Amino acid sequence: MDILKRSSKVWVSELLVSLDEMWSTVESNVSAKGSTNFLLPLQRCLFKFLTKSIVGADVSKSPDIAKSGPIILDAWLALQLLPTVSINVVQPLEEIFLHSFRYPSFLIRRGYNKLADFIGSKGQEVVGLGMILYGLTEEEVVHHLLFILGFNAFGGFSVFLPGLLGRLISDQTLQEQLRVEARKNGNVDLSFDSVKQMPLVQSFVYETLRFKPPVPTQFARARKDFRLSSYDASYDIKKGEVLCGYQPLVMRDPKVFDDPDSFKPDRFVGDKGAELLKYLYWSNGPQVGSTPNEMNKQCPGRDYVTLTASLIVAYLVRRYDSITGDGLTIRTVQKAMTK
Numbered sequence: 197m198d199i200l201k202r203s204s205k206v207w208v209s210e211l212l213v214s215l216d217e218m219w220s221t222v223e224s225n226v227s228a229k230g231s232t233n234f235l236l237p238l239q240r241c242l243f244k245f246l247t248k249s250i251v252g253a254d255v256s257k258s259p260d261i262a263k264s265g266p267i268i269l270d271a272w273l274a275l276q277l278l279p280t281v282s283i284n285v286v287q288p289l290e291e292i293f294l295h296s297f298r299y300p301s302f303l304i305r306r307g308y309n310k311l312a313d314f315i316g317s318k319g320q321e322v323v324g325l326g327m328i329l330y331g332l333t334e335e336e337v338v339h340h341l342l343f344i345l346g347f348n349a350f351g352g353f354s355v356f357l358p359g360l361l362g363r364l365i366s367d368q369t370l371q372e373q374l375r376v377e378a379r380k381n382g383n384v385d386l387s388f389d390s391v392k393q394m395p396l397v398q399s400f401v402y403e404t405l406r407f408k409p410p411v412p413t414q415f416a417r418a419r420k421d422f423r424l425s426s427y428d429a430s431y432d433i434k435k436g437e438v439l440c441g442y443q444p445l446v447m448r449d450p451k452v453f454d455d456p457d458s459f460k461p462d463r464f465v466g467d468k469g470a471e472l473l474k475y476l477y478w479s480n481g482p483q484v485g486s487t488p489n490e491m492n493k494q495c496p497g498r499d500y501v502t503l504t505a506s507l508i509v510a511y512l513v514r515r516y517d518s519i520t521g522d523g524l525t526i527r528t529v530q531k532a533m534t535k
Contacts, residue, residue, distance in 0.1 A: 253318035268307035
């Protein structure tokens with residue numbers, strides 16, 4: 197929580213600088229090749245701005261880390277997540293070879309240690325605070341920071357943002373609706389406060405999180421006996437039992453969300469839409485009415501995620517009069533006369 201508070205001073209400014217670099221690269225690639233995949237430029241953008249915001253380290257001064265960092269994190273994430281996902285291999289082969297054992301750490305140890313050394317040497321201020329304020333060893337702080345940076349922040353955004361941007365670039369009608377709002381509302385300079393004046397932009401982000409939650413399952417072990425109740429059933433839970441929440445099912449409950457299998461960008465606009473936010477549970481807790489803290493294991497970056505995504509959407513529709521493509525591929529970009 198303290199790291200997030202500290203990062204708020206530079207979060208938006210570092211994000212905007214990294215976005216300028218990313219989309220200049222995309223424009224050059226489209227001009228040279230006719231089309232481009234935006235995933236790698238996006239991940240390099242995320243890695244640079246998150247490392248500066250969270251760790252206080254500038255990867256632009258370490259070109260090797262700037263280039264290899266996202267690739268190392270992708271490999272590290274894959275080894276942790278592969279045992280939990282389905283890749284549609286013939287069963288029982290997938291279950292036997294992918295889901296039955298922990299992958300050995302030596303496969304990623306060299307790259308992981310490279311990032312850990314970078315954080316320890318270039319993020320000394322934040323590392324020092326962890327040691328002084330919380331009594332952690334230097335090694336413990338570095339590993340905590342790398343997990344927050346790599347898994348929570350970089351990994352979470354890398355799962356969520358490609359789907360958000362892919363839907364945006366493939367829907368010209370939606371782009372125009374968002375463009376009108378983003379250019380009319382908010383200040384000249386984008387900030388978290390300015391995107392709060394863009395209800396459709398925010399609703400589009402919320403609906404993307406509802407339609408495809410970036411973390412589909414959450415697990416927890418009961419600390420005591422209790423009764424878990426919903427609007428139509430109750431379950432007696434015993435201490436020590438493991439519970440699993442499956443977000444795609446929860447987020448498409450027809451008793452809560454009208455026409456839940458349809459993507460509606462304006463679903464969360466207005467008073468009725470605001471009421472639905474208390475049922476938006478992508479972050480292991482509701483979007484409103486609950487505050488992440490030490491005892492509430494909801495995503496501590498809940499509001500950072502939605503506001504950051506909203507700012508990225510507003511940035512794009514302000515920068516471009518048109519973007520065309522599908523999935524991860526961008527085919528054309530037409531810059532606005534004034535940014």
